[in-house]
Amino acid sequence: xxxxxxxxxxxxxxxxxxxxxxxxxxxxxxxxxxxxxxxxxxxxxxxxxxxxxxxxxxxxxxxxxxxxxxxxxxxxxxxxxxxxxxxxxxxxxxxxxxxxxxxxxxxxxxxxxxxxxxxxxxxxxxxxxxxxxxxxxxxxxxxxxxxxxxxxxxxxxxxxxxxxxxxxxxxxxxxxxxxxxxxxxxxxxxxxxxxxxxxxxxxxxxxxxxxxxxxxxxxxxxxxxxxxxxxxxxxxxxxxxxxxxxxxxxxxxxxxxxxxxxxxxxxxxxxxxxxxxxxxxxxxxxxxxxxxxxxxxxxxxxxxxxxxxxxxxxxxx
Amino acid sequence: xxxxxxxxxxxxxxxxxxxxxxxxxxxxxxxxxxxxxxxxxxxxxxxxxxxxxxxxxxxxxxxxxxxxxxxxxxxxxxxxxxxxxxxxxxxxxxxxxxxxxxxxxxxxxxxxxxxxxx
Numbered sequence: 001x002x003x004x005x006x007x008x009x010x011x012x013x014x015x016x017x018x019x020x021x022x023x024x025x026x027x028x029x030x031x032x033x034x035x036x037x038x039x040x041x042x043x044x045x046x047x048x049x050x051x052x053x054x055x056x057x058x059x060x061x062x063x064x065x066x067x068x069x070x071x072x073x074x075x076x077x078x079x080x081x082x083x084x085x086x087x088x089x090x091x092x093x094x095x096x097x098x099x100x101x102x103x104x105x106x107x108x109x110x111x112x113x114x115x116x117x118x119x120x121x122x123x124x125x126x127x128x129x130x131x132x133x134x135x136x137x138x139x140x141x142x143x144x145x146x147x148x149x150x151x152x153x154x155x156x157x158x159x160x161x162x163x164x165x166x167x168x169x170x171x172x173x174x175x176x177x178x179x180x181x182x183x184x185x186x187x188x189x190x191x192x193x194x195x196x197x198x199x200x201x202x203x204x205x206x207x208x209x210x211x212x213x214x215x216x217x218x219x220x221x222x223x224x225x226x227x228x229x230x231x232x233x234x235x236x237x238x239x240x241x242x243x244x245x246x247x248x249x250x251x252x253x254x255x256x257x258x259x260x261x262x263x264x265x266x267x268x269x270x271x272x273x274x275x276x277x278x279x280x281x282x283x284x285x286x287x288x289x290x291x292x293x294x295x296x297x298x299x300x301x302x303x304x305x306x307x308x309x310x311x312x313x314x315x316x317x
Numbered sequence: 318x319x320x321x322x323x324x325x326x327x328x329x330x331x332x333x334x335x336x337x338x339x340x341x342x343x344x345x346x347x348x349x350x351x352x353x354x355x356x357x358x359x360x361x362x363x364x365x366x367x368x369x370x371x372x373x374x375x376x377x378x379x380x381x382x383x384x385x386x387x388x389x390x391x392x393x394x395x396x397x398x399x400x401x402x403x404x405x406x407x408x409x410x411x412x413x414x415x416x417x418x419x420x421x422x423x424x425x426x427x428x429x430x431x432x433x434x435x
Binding site: 123 | 327329330333334336337340372399400401419420421422424
């Protein structure tokens with residue numbers, strides 16, 4: 001039997017019990033009254049019977065009202081406890097992020113100086129002794145230095161306060177532009193479907209989100225399988241789904257997917273999806289994940305200004 | 318020949334950058350390791366461009382920017398920073414528009430910006 005059914009039975013039982021108690025109290029009171037007064041006339045007995053009924057109804061009504069109020073308060077208490085837990089969790093996450101952010105910013109600064117020395121020293125070496133390093137090595141070293149630099153930038157995405165630059169973009173083209181920058185192996189069947197939707201968004205930041213989700217999908221299918229990206233429009237919102245043919249994800253992993261520093265990868269920072277969530281939320285959107293199949297769903301308002309106005313109105317109310 | 322001053326608290330950064338700029342045909346007229354030294358160097362040396370780091374001890378890049386904009390408004394300043402670019406851009410916006418290069422920077426782009434600034 002389900003918990004909800006058990007609760008319902010308990011509720012009905014309590015109501016019945018209160019009615020019985022009410023009648024019992026009323027009958028008891030009337031009986032004692034009759035014995036004390038010793039009425040013999042039928043008219044008086046009728047009045048007494050009616051009084052007993054009214055009294056029993058009144059007592060039952062009070063008891064049932066009390067039970068309803070108690071249940072309502074209990075529900076409210078559960079709701080408030082849930083709210084407090086959720087807010088506490090968010091606050092802890094925010095504190096955790098702030099701490100990580102500060103540390104990451106310091107480390108980033110401390111890494112960038114030696115990286116700069118490394119790059120410039122290599123340039124001097126290359127200028128003074130051009131034959132010492134061939135062009136392939138030159139490109140490889142420069143690329144590696146740039147990669148470290150970009151990885152630092154990626155980690156720092158979640159640190160900085162979102163400085164959004166909203167412009168009208170075709171979401172499908174933005175996704176295609178992201179895909180162009182990723183090396184997709186021939187063993188991967190990547191498809192994008194759906195209608196063309198123009199939305200107000202920060203192009204660079206959304207590209208970072210799509211990049212993250214597609215790279216995650218590639219890793220999830222181990223670079224062989226299917227990835228399907230769907231774009232649909234619903235109620236002045238665009239829905240973007242990224243589905244992969246990877247294996248089913250544990251519910252526990254799904255629950256923790258957007259937690260800072262949570263990762264299932266050996267080389268993951270645990271900040272990729274946190275950054276995605278932050279970017280989507282700064283667009284007044286939502287991101288969620290489900291399995292199986294694994295689908296990341298992003299919902300974004302088509303117009304930022306309309307959404308912002310609605311939020312402002314809600315805040316004022 | 319274009320003359321620049323380099324201000325950075327990391328001596329290795331200054332030394333290597335000075336060598337590289339000279340290889341690219343740009344003269345380094347002075348170097349500084351904090352904001353105060355940078356401000357003095359700008360006043361004492363006839364230079365076209367100041368390459369300024371932000372995070373420096375004693376007097377940082379923001380202090381230096383403010384002082385130089387008041388005392389020597391003609392000196393061109395290019396920011397070289399290991400900090401988060403957006404944060405730096407927001408903080409310096411009150412002093413004007415400046416070119417910012419995030420470390421590690423592309424030397425050819427930096428040289429181009431130095432030449433464009435003059």
